[in-house]
Amino acid sequence: MDIWSREKRSEVMSRIRNKGTKPEVTLRKALFARGFRYRVNVKTLPGKPDIVLPRYKTVIFVHGCFWHGHPGCKYAYTPKSNTEFWVNKISGNRERDAVVKRELEESGWKVIIVWECEIRHGKDFSGLIERLSQDIRLRDSNLTSLI
Template sequence: MSADIVSPTHRSKIMSMIRGKNTQPEMAVRSVCHEMGLRYRLHRKDLIGKPDLVFPKHRLCIFVHGCFWHRHTDCKYAYTPKSRQDFWLPKLAKNVERDKNAQEALKNDGWRVAIIWECQTKNRELLRTEIQKIFKLNI
């Protein structure tokens, strides 16, 4: 196992800057949805998992997941850290389990759930196509 190349204090500062809301991928999804005339609510605390975008009219929740943090299968951004795997592997596995439980609970409450991955937000036209598929729109 290789040692971390930065001090614990610096690593803590780096990690504290990682945001959970209003991330660049989330903002891209919000922008495209707004362009398409889709109106939504953000981070509804009354719904399990606090979905990133909620479309009450469509009974739809969209989660915008970071490929690394939520373990996007076969994605180059979902790499596994080489150091401190005893820390990272359980942490990342808990994220996946929490996601699964939240999605299941929302579906049981009558919501449709969609995931948009960080890597899907890199190309605006592909993102638009993905959102159209989610809503089954021909805009």
């Protein structure tokens, strides 16, 4: 049993964005400030990654903890109403994420997953950006050593 009418629930759900979210924008701005240039939601790649760094052959997905079922995260909970729907929805999202990740890796892309809670609620955002920068640039140095 839902606490809102069908119309109200539809209105609420229609306002949930799937691109250009605050965590994505925050991460993009931090990467740009570090000198990274990227593309956003490239439709030709599986899963339309949130951030694509073509120079580094790296993609970054910013996963919402609730929508993608972040293990062990307090923001990844199962709603008390319509539980079966939400369990199926979130597990379906996780299965799709695994397929997309595998397809990208088989195509030679490095896939990085950043969780919403690391950006919004993380105590060390600058540390996260530093680790991401090193991880991305490591890929670049590995590519140049192969050439």
